[in-house]
Amino acid sequence: MTGLANATAAAKVDAGDTAWMLVATALVLMMTPALGLFYAGLVRAKNTLNTFMMCVAALAVATVMWAAVGYSFAFDEGNGLIGGLDHAFLQGVTFAPRDETTIPHLLFMAFQATFCIITVALVSGAVVERMRFGPYLVFAGLWSVVVYAVLAHWAFGGGWLQELGTLDFAGGVAVEMGSGFSALAAALVVGARKDYGRQALLPHNAIYVLVGAGLLWFGWFGFNGGSGFSTGNSGVLAFTNTLLTPASTLAAWFALDLVRGRQVTAIGAATAIIVGCVLITPAGGFVSPGSAMLLGALGALPSYAIIVWRPRTRVDETLDVLAAHGAAGLTGILFIGFFAQESWNGAADGLVYGNAAQLGWQALAAVATPAYAFVVTYLLLRVIGLVMPLRATEGEEALGMDIVQHGEDAYATGEGAILVTPEAGVEAERPVANPL
């Protein structure tokens, strides 16, 4: 998100760039319900709706918080650590182009909002199947400000990482490492599911997982392709790399699956698509297509290793946000330090092309971001936990969060359902399906 390609064409809104960014914003927004589908397929049937609703909740609370203060903390000038409050409640966010872009400031804000939403939704993957919905809403709203907005400021909003020279095209810092390491902290605070390590807790619908992954990949073209804020070279490069890297990760994942279990798995493939998209998120507009494919293959290894290893631990980071987003985001951020290529990105070279300093700036981001995300998320949940219980009781967990938290069933058949008519009240019973 350097906007360097547009630095010379400041102060004028470009029709083509604006048209693309309107579409890209909608594409990224779609990723949140797509993630809901992906996550819902990975949990047990009795928790389908609750899991999906945690993503839907992000659409509500993260957007409202973003408009209120989050955007300002992230993108107002402020200091190196956090933005000011000049854009609180969207003051001064109008049709005039945002500095260093050729799109209206208002649209820039909306595009960035969709990033905040999906990042909040990503973290929910660590706590599904046992966290209560109320505390989750509180957590989601506060996290979007104290973690996401701050990290976004560091990497995109003129904060200290961006000033030092860390390159992050579309959110390796705020979105991927931010969600991944926060997820680890959230899993540790909320604690493991009661059946974790005792029973096999299997995905209940692999088709949801595959369709969700497919829709996420589709949306990711807006996520990465839009992060150049224009139809210029860096956006086109990131867009194309969003095709190449996940394809390469997918192929590598097939090979790893074959070596490990002699079979290529569908849920593994869906996971590989996500990992590939995450890998190219920070690097999209900075590396050549060839390097992007190398990144896809190499970057599969750490995430795959963590996914295999993590379930053997006592850490119930349920949907492997750390492996898919934290580890892959970190890999992508470091990869830039090696393979950034000025002839492709117009900004900086990496170590392989003679600029060792770039690797230093990338490594700094790869240390500072996880540390901040982990510590602040840990403290935030501890504080919320003092005010209200974070998790459902064992009995509620056994019954399933759909019934307990929402009073609905994802796969309701209507058999045995007795209509409660408003006139007659709850006492009058009219069997919908008479068993006789």
Place this chain on the structure above:
Amino acid sequence: MLPAIVDQEGARIMKLVIGIVRPEKANDVLEALYRAEVRGISITRVQGHGGELDRVETYRGTTVKMGLAEKVRFDIALSDEFVEPAIEALCDSARTGEVGDGKVFVVPLERAVRIRTGETDHGAVTPVAR
């Protein structure tokens, strides 16, 4: 092995034990039956009503009381000496103490045939020694 129990004509007695339990307890029940060395189990997802409180659900403007609760039904055909251990395993593993824990029914079984070998009756419901 417990002594075989026989009826008046000298044939060994067989029973069908039917256990209806909470779905979230099904895994615990399977584990308990396995520990009691009971083999040969069928399970079915069923819906039933056993006096527990109705659950209220709302879908848009429609509010309903769910009169039927999800249960899992175990069908276990057993030679008589396995009946008591099976009942004990079912009760111990499926109990939460709340209304809706389920029931165990035991009914006499007239005939049984193991399809693979053609063994009948007692031989058909006794676990194969491996």
